[in-house]
Amino acid sequence: MAVIMLLFMLNMYKDKKKNIAILAGSVILFLGALGLVRDQKSTVGDVLWMKAMIPHHSIAILTSERADIKDPEVKKLAEDIIKAQRKEIAEMKAMIERLENEK
Numbered sequence: 001m002a003v004i005m006l007l008f009m010l011n012m013y014k015d016k017k018k019n020i021a022i023l024a025g026s027v028i029l030f031l032g033a034l035g036l037v038r039d040q041k042s043t044v045g046d047v048l049w050m051k052a053m054i055p056h057h058s059i060a061i062l063t064s065e066r067a068d069i070k071d072p073e074v075k076k077l078a079e080d081i082i083k084a085q086r087k088e089i090a091e092m093k094a095m096i097e098r099l100e101n102e103k
Helices: 002-008 016-038 046-066 072-102
Strands: none
Touching: 002 016, 046 072
């Protein structure tokens, strides 16, 4: 974002050294963040992954429960999603507890 803003407002900022520093810093920050996202195996393990997935599954449950569904086939699909997501959340919580107790 900083790169885009700087490029659009280049005439407003006359100090070329600062502009280059901002551009270089932004590029380095972007590449570093991209590297971390691509290499999540070193930052996200089993427990952290499951802890991140529980809210994701919970959102699927909330969305399915709150949807104004009329079609019986779609309603059945939403009910199946709710059931499956609750089961998977329970499984993840049990695995998290087991893995944390093994430490």
